[in-house]
Amino acid sequence: MSLARKAEKGGPVELPPVTAPSLEGLSVTVPAPEPISAQQIQARFQELARAYATERMRSRTEPIAWGDEVLVNIAGYSNGRLIPFSVRADAWITLAPAPLLPGLYEELVGHMPGENVLVNITLGEDYPIEALRGQLARFAVQLQAAREVTYPDPSSPEFLKAFGRGNTVEAATRAVLKELEEMTVRLLQLRAQEMVLDEVAARTQVDIPEALVDEEVRRRWGSSEGRAVTDLKFTVKQQEESLQTWLSDEPTRDAVRQRLRIALALGAICTRDGVTLTPAKVQEVIQAEATSLGVPLAQASAALREDPQQYARIEQVAWHLMAVSYVMSKAQVHFAGA
Numbered sequence: 001m002s003l004a005r006k007a008e009k010g011g012p013v014e015l016p017p018v019t020a021p022s023l024e025g026l027s028v029t030v031p032a033p034e035p036i037s038a039q040q041i042q043a044r045f046q047e048l049a050r051a052y053a054t055e056r057m058r059s060r061t062e063p064i065a066w067g068d069e070v071l072v073n074i075a076g077y078s079n080g081r082l083i084p085f086s087v088r089a090d091a092w093i094t095l096a097p098a099p100l101l102p103g104l105y106e107e108l109v110g111h112m113p114g115e116n117v118l119v120n121i122t123l124g125e126d127y128p129i130e131a132l133r134g135q136l137a138r139f140a141v142q143l144q145a146a147r148e149v150t151y152p153d154p155s156s157p158e159f160l161k162a163f164g165r166g167n168t169v170e171a172a173t174r175a176v177l178k179e180l181e182e183m184t185v186r187l188l189q190l191r192a193q194e195m196v197l198d199e200v201a202a203r204t205q206v207d208i209p210e211a212l213v214d215e216e217v218r219r220r221w222g223s224s225e226g227r228a229v230t231d232l233k234f235t236v237k238q239q240e241e242s243l244q245t246w247l248s249d250e251p252t253r254d255a256v257r258q259r260l261r262i263a264l265a266l267g268a269i270c271t272r273d274g275v276t277l278t279p280a281k282v283q284e285v286i287q288a289e290a291t292s293l294g295v296p297l298a299q300a301s302a303a304l305r306e307d308p309q310q311y312a313r314i315e316q317v318a319w320h321l322m323a324v325s326y327v328m329s330k331a332q333v334h335f336a337g338a
Helices: 003-009 038-052 157-163 169-202 210-222 225-231 236-247 250-273 279-293 297-305 308-329
Strands: 027-030 054-057 069-078 088-094 116-122 136-150 332-335
Touching: 003 210, 003 225, 003 236, 027 169, 038 157, 038 169, 088 225, 157 169, 169 250, 169 308, 169 332, 210 225, 210 236, 210 250, 225 236, 250 308, 279 297, 279 308, 297 308
Parallel strands: 027 332
Antiparallel strands: 054 136, 069 088, 069 136, 116 136
C-alpha cells in the first residue's frame, strides 16, 4: 500500500472527552461585502464564455503561447525543501498572470509540449505560507500538452443566443452581474455559518491531542498532495518529505485543530439535545451525490449499499449537515448593511 493510501486510510484514534457548549445568546454579525468591481464582472463573463470557446491542441513542435491552457505536472522547492501544497499532477492551468507566483507562467511561453522546464522565481509577498513570502523558489514543470483557446466575439448574435443572457453585450453583462450578486448572497450565508461555528468552537473546552492533529493532517495529505506525489512516482523519501512539510505547517495544523474542535462540539451538542440522524437527511445527501455524478438516484443508492465505506462517508456528511442546521437554528445572524 502506498504511503498516501496508508495516510488516507488512517489509523485508530482516541477522541478526547468534551462537554457540549451552551448555545444561549449565540449571535454573529456578518460584515458587509465589498462592492462587485468591473474587473470581477469581466472575469466572470470570461469564465462563463469559456464553455463556448474553441480549442486547438498544439503539436509537439509548436511553441506554447500566452493565454494557452497547459496540462502540467508541477512541484515547487525553496531552501532545498519541497514547498507544501505545491505538487499537482495532471493539472490544467491557464497562462495568465499569477500574483502569488510572479513570472512562473510567463517563463513557460515559448517552450514546446513535452518539455521539462525549471523556473526560478521569487514568491509573492501575499504567498499563503508566510515564512516563504519573498523567498526564492524553483519549480519543476512537465509540460504534457497545450491547447490554444479562442473565445467567441461577445457581441455576435450566435454567441449571445447560445449564452442565453440577453440579446446584447450590455444585457448579458447585467445578467452576469445579477448572478454575481446572487453568488455573493450565498457566500455571505456560508460566512455566517463559519462565524457561528467558530463561536461554538470558542465556547468549547477541550484539549485537542497533537497526535489527533497529526492523524487528520496525514489523512488530508493522503487524499490530496499524497496522491499527486504517488502518481508522479516520487521516491518514498520524497513522499515522506512532502508529508512532513504538511505536518510542520502551523496554519494547516491550526485549521485542523479548529475543524476537530467544531466536530467534537457538534457531536456533544447532538448527544445532549437528542438530535439524531434521519433517513431523510441521508437520502438528501445521496440525491446530491447522484446529481453531481449525473446518475439516477436508484443507481447511486444501490452502489452505495454495496460499498460500506462510501455509505459511511455519506452518513458522516449527512450527520454534519444535520448538526450544523440544528446549531444555525439556535443562532441569531445579522448582516451588516442589510
